[in-house]
Amino acid sequence: MTGDQVVKRLKAWAAGKPLPRGSTLHVHIAQNPDLLIVAFVRMGGESAPWGIAYGFPGTKPTILTVPEGRNRTLVADMAAEFAPALLRHFRHRDYDRGSPAGPKQIGALRQLWLPNRTHLDMLHFIAYAYTFTRVGERDRAKTLNKLGRATGWLFREAMRPGQQTVMVASEALQTAYTFPAEDVRQAHLGFLLAWAATKGGRDARLRAAGDAERSAVATSLDPPVERDDLQPSVDDWNEAHRNNDAKAQSRHAGAIEAKLRPELVRRFELTERAIEVLRKDPRRVNRGVESLVAVSSEELWYQFLRQELKIDDKEDGPAITLSPETDRHPAVAASRYYVHEASDELYLSALVHDDDEMQAEAVAEGHALRGIIAKVEDVDPGRRMEPIWTLIVNDDAPLRVREGSWLCVAGLPKRSARVRSIERAGPGKLEVQVEIIGWKKKPKDGPRGVLAADDPRLVGADVTLVPNSGEGMFRRKSQKAWERGTPGEWLTHSRPAGPQTALPDDVGENIDDLVKRLGK
Amino acid sequence: MAEVATADGVPPSTGQSPFAIARGQTFERILFRNNGKTLHEALVEAGVLSSRSKGFADFRLRMNGGRLRDHDQAIAGTSKLLQALATGKEKVAIIASATVRLPRLIMLPETILVSDVVAVTGERKAPVLVVGEIKTYPDRGGHTDGGELAQARAQAGVYVHGLRTALTELGLAASISVASEGFLVLSRPGVNRPSIRAGEDLRFQAWRAERGFKQLEEAAKGLPPPGDKDPIAAIRGAETDYRQECVAFCDRAPVCFARAVRESNPIVLGEDAARFLGKVSLHRAVALIEGAKPADAGERDVVRRMGIAAT
Numbered sequence: 001m002t003g004d005q006v007v008k009r010l011k012a013w014a015a016g017k018p019l020p021r022g023s024t025l026h027v028h029i030a031q032n033p034d035l036l037i038v039a040f041v042r043m044g045g046e047s048a049p050w051g052i053a054y055g056f057p058g059t060k061p062t063i064l065t066v067p068e069g070r071n072r073t074l075v076a077d078m079a080a081e082f083a084p085a086l087l088r089h090f091r092h093r094d095y096d097r098g099s100p101a102g103p104k105q106i107g108a109l110r111q112l113w114l115p116n117r118t119h120l121d122m123l124h125f126i127a128y129a130y131t132f133t134r135v136g137e138r139d140r141a142k143t144l145n146k147l148g149r150a151t152g153w154l155f156r157e158a159m160r161p162g163q164q165t166v167m168v169a170s171e172a173l174q175t176a177y178t179f180p181a182e183d184v185r186q187a188h189l190g191f192l193l194a195w196a197a198t199k200g201g202r203d204a205r206l207r208a209a210g211d212a213e214r215s216a217v218a219t220s221l222d223p224p225v226e227r228d229d230l231q232p233s234v235d236d237w238n239e240a241h242r243n244n245d246a247k248a249q250s251r252h253a254g255a256i257e258a259k260l261r262p263e264l265v266r267r268f269e270l271t272e273r274a275i276e277v278l279r280k281d282p283r284r285v286n287r288g289v290e291s292l293v294a295v296s297s298e299e300l301w302y303q304f305l306r307q308e309l310k311i312d313d314k315e316d317g318p319a320i321t322l323s324p325e326t327d328r329h330p331a332v333a334a335s336r337y338y339v340h341e342a343s344d345e346l347y348l349s350a351l352v353h354d355d356d357e358m359q360a361e362a363v364a365e366g367h368a369l370r371g372i373i374a375k376v377e378d379v380d381p382g383r384r385m386e387p388i389w390t391l392i393v394n395d396d397a398p399l400r401v402r403e404g405s406w407l408c409v410a411g412l413p414k415r416s417a418r419v420r421s422i423e424r425a426g427p428g429k430l431e432v433q434v435e436i437i438g439w440k441k442k443p444k445d446g447p448r449g450v451l452a453a454d455d456p457r458l459v460g461a462d463v464t465l466v467p468n469s470g471e472g473m474f475r476r477k478s479q480k481a482w483e484r485g486t487p488g489e490w491l492t493h494s495r496p497a498g499p500q501t502a503l504p505d506d507v508g509e510n511i512d513d514l515v516k517r518l519g520k
Numbered sequence: 521m522a523e524v525a526t527a528d529g530v531p532p533s534t535g536q537s538p539f540a541i542a543r544g545q546t547f548e549r550i551l552f553r554n555n556g557k558t559l560h561e562a563l564v565e566a567g568v569l570s571s572r573s574k575g576f577a578d579f580r581l582r583m584n585g586g587r588l589r590d591h592d593q594a595i596a597g598t599s600k601l602l603q604a605l606a607t608g609k610e611k612v613a614i615i616a617s618a619t620v621r622l623p624r625l626i627m628l629p630e631t632i633l634v635s636d637v638v639a640v641t642g643e644r645k646a647p648v649l650v651v652g653e654i655k656t657y658p659d660r661g662g663h664t665d666g667g668e669l670a671q672a673r674a675q676a677g678v679y680v681h682g683l684r685t686a687l688t689e690l691g692l693a694a695s696i697s698v699a700s701e702g703f704l705v706l707s708r709p710g711v712n713r714p715s716i717r718a719g720e721d722l723r724f725q726a727w728r729a730e731r732g733f734k735q736l737e738e739a740a741k742g743l744p745p746p747g748d749k750d751p752i753a754a755i756r757g758a759e760t761d762y763r764q765e766c767v768a769f770c771d772r773a774p775v776c777f778a779r780a781v782r783e784s785n786p787i788v789l790g791e792d793a794a795r796f797l798g799k800v801s802l803h804r805a806v807a808l809i810e811g812a813k814p815a816d817a818g819e820r821d822v823v824r825r826m827g828i829a830a831t
Contacts, residue, residue: 044537128709
């Protein structure tokens with residue numbers, strides 16, 4: 001935690017309630033038909049779902065359960081029943097007649113909302129179980145393969161900074177509010193909602209939050225629920241299963257379902273409530289979220305739909321079914337690494353221009369500068385404009401900006417600048433000289449009232465310079481990772497070798513095929 | 521601790537899932553069946569054991585799928601095996617549930633340590649014991665929970681320290697060594713096959729374990745003497761040091777948290793907040809935020825840092 005975050009947490013404690021974080025909201029919330037909520041429960045020690053709840057906000061969730069979470073056939077049948085809903089939602093061509101045929105046809109972004117991070121882990125477990133499975137009836141195995149690929153992509157996408165496709169409700173609330181509580185407790189969605197929605201002062205909210213966290217929201221159930229409510233029925237079902245007693249099996253399965261249903265519904269409804277809290281927030285959504293949504297839509301096409309259609313892409317690589325474990329080919333790893341770097345750059349730079357509080361945080365952390373323009377000059381003797389601004393800034397926090405750093409004017413991301421010098425200008429003051437590189441002239445298509453960078457009327461103006469985004473550079477690097485004849489080709493285009501690289505095709509991606517296609 | 525929590529008026533909520541316990545037992549049974557064949561193959565593949573290594577010693581109790589009646593039998597068997605290994609009379613590759621007794625300290629009773637699994641290497645030279653820790657949770661590569669891995673390493677470190685102490689007690693420290701590197705045995709997601717994480721550095725965990733035993737000895741001085749009429753009351757009356765990690769494993773966490781709130785301890789907002797405020801209480805921090813005048817140099821410093829950070 002930064003000092004600023006600690007102070008905000010203290011202020012939230014003093015106020016006795018969660019406080020808004022940022023002057024705008026940084027989360028995209030899709031319309032109800034584009035927003036699928038999914039919640040899981042699992043049997044203790046298992047990594048497969050025991051029950052699944054899914055549906056759209058404002059509707060009754062569909063509940064699927066199996067009587068025995070350790071029975072792989074039953075679990076696979078349940079997963080295959082769930083698969084069409086998820087694949088249709090993410091517009092898979094086999095389940096959506098209007099499935100996009102290119103990145104421009106994505107339309108409104110489809111989102112998946114999950115209660116907390118353990119539910120995200122379940123997506124990963126499902127990817128492990130089914131991406132390459134061949135077990136069981138052929139059509140079911142194919143459906144499960146699609147489900148495995150979809151959940152694998154969703155899990156990977158959830159790791160990309162700033163993505164807006166897979167939303168973990170507890171984290172979305174933490175992005176929007178500062179809660180007066182420890183980090184560990186903030187993973188509990190019920191705890192956060194009790195703090196946010198309970199009426200009254202600190203004591204009432206604290207009490208409600210303490211009560212709420214007694215009921216599990218994670219995929220695991222409370223041990224007493226398993227021990228006292230479920231284990232006897234599971235034992236009975238197993239006994240009936242061994243005896244081939246269909247009637248008794250059905251009865252015990254019903255009893256198990258009756259215990260699992262409320263657990264699933266509670267997790268579903270908590271997620272629904274988190275969405276409601278965010279929708280009711282009076283703050284507007286940050287204008288930068290639009291760029292994040294656009295990139296998320298592109299990722300849906302390039303990393304999922306395109307791969308399902310088996311279309312190779314010059315800039316995003318050949319279509320390949322990735323292993324849930326890791327990137328086994330260096331070009332895949334390099335490309336995705338740069339995509340993550342680009343996303344991280346975009347995330348901050350897209351939001352900071354439309355959020356005063358984020359700008360203040362960046363200044364407090366020393367990543368940005370805030371000061372008064374003391375001098376404006378054009379140092380180019382000819383017709384070419386070379387504007388230099390001299391800023392006076394307070395020297396009251398550690399500064400991470402250095403000579404040579406690239407910044408841009410807050411609110412005007414295209415007006416970029418390079419720091420030429422940083423000098424002391426008296427007690428508690430610094431003199432910072434920056435050269436304006438981008439948008440030097442009065443922009444034709446920019447916001448109103450923006451002056452040319454060499455306009456003397458800028459003297460005396462307050463200005464905030466925030467880090468300039470390197471997103472484009474990293475994006476280009478991610479594309480270059482696929483090209484031959486570029487520096488680093490010896491690494492990105494070398495064939496993986498060494499222990500554990502030769503894997504059966506039901507465990508990892510088909511590296512031979514990828515190497516062949518990269519060699520074209 | 522569940523009993524103490526009940527006495528505090530808090531219904532115990534932690535404990536283990538019966539299904540998780542059963543799963544753990546099944547996983548261990550699979551690893552050790554047929555003289556540890558599955559585990560041996562996995563350890564050879566991970567480079568912990570050589571393909572020539574062989575031999576399996578099993579000191580598991582009946583309740584855990586073994587043949588031994590009690591810990592005494594397991595301790596005697598393990599000691600005998602260690603002596604035979606030291607003299608080269610016996611060779612094994614895997615020891616299941618190696619059980620050692622640590623000598624009694626002044627305040628603490630004697631301690632019995634049961635290591636999940638120990639691999640024996642150094643076929644041509646003196647034997648080297650490599651400690652392994654078995655966990656049922658799935659190995660998801662870089663996505664495996666870091667906290668759980670740290671916990672497993674810490675446990676393995678305790679066994680490294682325990683085995684070294686036991687070898688010294690048996691006078692075998694010169695002829696058998698315990699490796700500072702160990703391994704973790706996790707499951708592969710969705711299946712009951714092992715995934716080995718070899719080369720785990722346990723040096724610092726073993727040091728921590730050694731220090732932990734000394735601290736336990738210190739802590740034991742505050743415990744009621746054996747035979748005390750009301751040990752639960754004594755534990756309830758003892759000082760506690762609440763922090764957020766307690767939430768994950770201790771039934772008494774709500775009691776200690778409530779006490780920390782009553783005492784206006786900033787730890788209720790996390791360790792960063794506690795560090796930030798130092799000796800300044802939460803109550804005073806709130807007052808300072810609301811404009812109270814700092815009473816001393818510590819409070820002045822907090823106000824200054826709040827001002828800077830909140831600019």
